[in-house]
Amino acid sequence: MGGAIAAFLLLILVFSPTLVLEVWDVKEGRLLLSLPVERGNPFVLRYTHSTAKTIVEEHFHIAGVNDIVLRQMVYSSGGAGIPDSPPPGAQFRISSDGRFMIEGLNCRFSALSNIRVAYFYPFLLDCNGREHSLSGIAKGRLINIHVRDGKSIGSALRAFFGENQG
Secondary structure, eight states, X not given: OHXXXXXXXXXXXXXXXSEEEEEEETTTTEEEEEEEEOTTOEXXXXXXXXXXXXXXXXXXXXXXXXXXXXXXXXXXXXOTTSOSSOOTTOEXXXXXXXXXXXXXXXXXXXXXXXXXXXXXXXXXXXXXXXXXXXXXXXXXXXXXXXXEEOOSHHHHHHHHHTXXXX
């Protein structure tokens, strides 16, 4: 029986995701969301800007373990805390629907840290073709988002049994 369980766990580990995007509650140190991802996968944070009260999208991609790259920002109005010009190497344009876009940002982060999830407005994470409500799981709280190696027994079991899949 023990050998069968070990073989089962080994199979889960072999077929588990290579990388895992995790959302953590900063204050409680609790895992809120765990999503299997691959190198190169995009994800988007979509939220209402705290002063402009308009939707902002930040487009990222997974470059590897502890390696998240901001590629693009999309927003519909200027204001305090919203860029009015692109940094060196990035390009500014207006999309066909009239939104402002800064493309080619290529800003690397080991993690997205201390993000305040809005209390009164939707805050969404789009990943793997699914929309996850961060305001539903962390309303008004600080969160950290990072990518770790998914090749562990714990992450394999979470992936297999679907825990924290939002």
